Amino acid sequence: MTTLKSKLMINLKRLPTLMHSLKARLIVSAMLLSLVLIPIVGLTLNDAFKLQVKSASVKELKAYVYSILAVTEVDDQQLFMPEVLLENQFNVIQSGLYALITIPESLQQTLTSTSDHQQDSSFDAKFVGPETIKPARDAIIAEQQVTAGTKVAWRSNSLLGIDLTSAITTAVHTDPAFPQPEKGQGQFSEIILNGEPHLVYGFSASFETQQVDKQGDEQITRFPVTVYIIKDQSDYQLQVNEFNQQLWRWLLILMVALLSIQMLWLWWTLKPLTRLQNELAAIENGKADHLNDNYPTELSTVAKQLNTLLNTEQNQRKRYRNALADLAHSLKTPLAVIQSQKDLSKQSFEQISHINRIIGHQLKRAQSAAGSAWHLGVEVVEVSDKLVRNLPKIYCQPAITITEDVDRAAIFKGDASDLTEILGNLLDNACKAAASRVLLTVKTVDSSLVIGIEDDGKGIDEALHAQIFERGIRADSYQQGHGIGLAIVRDLVDSYQGQLIVSRSTTLGGAKFELRFKA
Numbered sequence: 020m021t022t023l024k025s026k027l028m029i030n031l032k033r034l035p036t037l038m039h040s041l042k043a044r045l046i047v048s049a050m051l052l053s054l055v056l057i058p059i060v061g062l063t064l065n066d067a068f069k070l071q072v073k074s075a076s077v078k079e080l081k082a083y084v085y086s087i088l089a090v091t092e093v094d095d096q097q098l099f100m101p102e103v104l105l106e107n108q109f110n111v112i113q114s115g116l117y118a119l120i121t122i123p124e125s126l127q128q129t130l131t132s133t134s135d136h137q138q139d140s141s142f143d144a145k146f147v148g149p150e151t152i153k154p155a156r157d158a159i160i161a162e163q164q165v166t167a168g169t170k171v172a173w174r175s176n177s178l179l180g181i182d183l184t185s186a187i188t189t190a191v192h193t194d195p196a197f198p199q200p201e202k203g204q205g206q207f208s209e210i211i212l213n214g215e216p217h218l219v220y221g222f223s224a225s226f227e228t229q230q231v232d233k234q235g236d237e238q239i240t241r242f243p244v245t246v247y248i249i250k251d252q253s254d255y256q257l258q259v260n261e262f263n264q265q266l267w268r269w270l271l272i273l274m275v276a277l278l279s280i281q282m283l284w285l286w287w288t289l290k291p292l293t294r295l296q297n298e299l300a301a302i303e304n305g306k307a308d309h310l311n312d313n314y315p316t317e318l319s320t321v322a323k324q325l326n327t328l329l330n331t332e333q334n335q336r337k338r339y340r341n342a343l344a345d346l347a348h349s350l351k352t353p354l355a356v357i358q359s360q361k362d363l364s365k366q367s368f369e370q371i372s373h374i375n376r377i378i379g380h381q382l383k384r385a386q387s388a389a390g391s392a393w394h395l396g397v398e399v400v401e402v403s404d405k406l407v408r409n410l411p412k413i414y415c416q417p418a419i420t421i422t423e424d425v426d427r428a429a430i431f432k433g434d435a436s437d438l439t440e441i442l443g444n445l446l447d448n449a450c451k452a453a454a455s456r457v458l459l460t461v462k463t464v465d466s467s468l469v470i471g472i473e474d475d476g477k478g479i480d481e482a483l484h485a486q487i488f489e490r491g492i493r494a495d496s497y498q499q500g501h502g503i504g505l506a507i508v509r510d511l512v513d514s515y516q517g518q519l520i521v522s523r524s525t526t527l528g529g530a531k532f533e534l535r536f537k538a
Contacts, residue, residue, distance in 0.1 A: 042289055049281040053274050061270045068262050073218075076255055077207050080220035083248040084205070087118050093226035093242045098122070100173050109175040115251035119174035119183070120244050121197075169199075169245065181213065197221060197247060209252075216252040221245055291315050295322070304396035304430050308333070350378055397435040399461045399470070400427050406439070406446050407459065414450040421446070425461040429468055432536065433515055441511050444504035445472045445532050452476035456527055470534040473524035481523075512536075 086106060092099040098120065108116035171183070198206035198221045205222040226242040291314055301307040309329055310322045357363070358371050407421045431438045442459075449457045453474035460471040512519045517536040524531040 041292070042285070045285050045289070046282070049285060050278065053277050053281065057270050057274045057277070061266055064266055065263060068266075069259055072255055072258050073207075076218055076250065077220060080207075080218065080248045080250060081205060081222070083116070083118065083250075084220060084222045084246050087120070087246050087248070088222075088224060091120070091226075091244070091246075093228065095228075096240065096242060098172050098242070098244070104175065109177050111177055112179050113181065114177045115253065117175055117178045117181075117249040119178060119247050119249075120172050121169040121247070122172040122242075122244055124168055124170055172244070199223075199245070202243065210249075212249065216256070218250045218252055218255065219247060221247045291318055302329070303432065306396065347378060351375075396430050396432050397438055398427075399429045399431050399438065399468070400425050402431075402435060402438045402442055403459060403461065406442055410446055410450055417455060419450045419453055419457060420455060421450070421457045421459060423459050425459065426463055429461050429463055431468060437511055437515075441508050441534070442470070442472075444508045445534075448504060449474040449476075449530070449532075452530060454529075458524075458527060466537070468534075468536040470536075471531060472533075473527045473531045474529040475524075475527040476529040478523050478528070478530045479521060 083106065087104075090101050090104065100120075103110055104118075106116070108114040109118055174183075197210070197219060198208045200206040200221050200223045202223045202225055205220060208219045208221070210217050210219050223243065223245045226244065228240050228242070229237050295310070295314065295318060298307060298310050302310070309326045312319065312322060312326075314322045354371055354375055358368060363371075403423065403425055407423055411419055411421060446457065446459065449472050453476045456475045458471070458473040460469075460473075462469050509519055512534060515536055517534060520533045520535070522531045522533065523529070
């Protein structure tokens with residue numbers, strides 16, 4: 020758990036750095052676009068489908084209402100309904116499709132009292148023959164009140180065994196559970212019936228009949244009814260669930276496909292940038308000296324300008340070095356003539372020699388490529404191997420053994436001649452000071468190039484560690500060396516913004532020079 024937490028913290032710390040990358044920004048943007056847009060589309064389609072299915076259900080319920088009204092008859096303030104309806108689901112007990120008709124309570128009282136009077140032989144004779152239509156007064160159930168001020172006057176056979184008053188537990192979207200639409204209007208609702216969701220559509224109508232009173236005047240009597248069609252939502256929910264499964268399955272496939280296409284598209288779009296980065300790294304490591312020209316329009320101008328800058332810098336450095344070489348050559352001859360004078364005093368000869376060393380030292384500094392080291396690079400092993408092979412031939416009395424521990428992939432971000440000058444001077448001084456052994460180590464530590472040169476000589480007094488880098492100071496513990504060579508090394512290391520540290524070798528016991536350069 021601790022390891023996971025530490026990894027998470029490391030990733031969170033790296034997040035601001037990653038967001039500086041254009042590639043990371045584009046990838047995150049593409050992922051957010053897919054992960055946000057596609058679910059929004061899915062929810063929108065889901066809602067639209069629900070509305071469409073609900074609209075189709077409402078239309079279906081309306082059709083059932085009209086079919087019920089088509090077979091409903093009112094005569095003498097009595098409601099007549101057929102025993103069997105054309106839609107068979109109304110005839111099957113608890114089929115999931117139900118119908119009921121309500122009337123106002125005031126009308127029911129009139130209807131009840133009237134119906135008690137009219138139960139005579141003439142009324143029954145009126146409906147002889149097949150019993151397809153019968154009075155609905157026997158279906159009036161006073162204790163079932165589905166809406167305020169109304170009573171159930173008729174209900175389909177499918178509602179047998181269902182107590183509407185106790186079965187209706189809650190309204191899903193509307194209150195009351197059974198809507199009370201205005202005359203000629205319909206209203207949609209959802210209820211819970213016997214623990215299952217049901218759709219309800221109510222429609223109010225009024226039957227009008229003309230009657231002649233005792234005085235011979237025509238009177239219009241109205242018989243208001245509200246027809247309710249109740250349908251189980253199982254079919255509706257089944258359609259929605261199947262659509263949801265199909266929708267989200269295909270949206271998930273679409274999301275994966277879209278993300279894959281976006282990743283491929285980003286890879287293809289950013290490929291020139293990756294190639295430019297690799298070519299710049301090759302130039303930085305000294306493996307190339309210019310960029311290719313085959314880039315898209317937006318990058319071709321940048322590549323051309325970089326090539327122009329590289330060529331200009333290389334030509335300028337070349338001219339600068341040639342001019343310095345010419346200057347050194349022009350000064351060498353007059354100094355040689357002066358040194359050849361026989362009457363030249365010893366003091367003057369030493370001063371002329373000192374002038375020669377100063378000129379050589381300053382020429383080495385001026386020729387350093389540290390200022391343009393970003394596009395230079397050389398494998399350290401290429402320089403170190405040559406020096407290790409040649410120096411033992413020079414220091415053969417006594418024999419000096421130079422041991423290498425070199426990372427073969429280590430790169431020095433600079434000019435090969437500068438690295439040769441640095442390693443050459445330090446190895447030369449180590450061979451002069453060593454008794455028999457010199458150790459050269461090259462490794463990369465924390466993105467830094469670390470070069471160590473150790474010997475088994477007497478070493479350098481700790482009091483002189485800081486002083487030997489000052490101009491004109493040399494280590495007395497060395498019989499020779501550490502004069503102009505060490506000054507050149509120090510100036511070259513400084514020009515590359517490196518570090519030169521002097522200490523005592525824990526391995527060989529002599530002096531140790533350690534160089535550190537940023538990789």
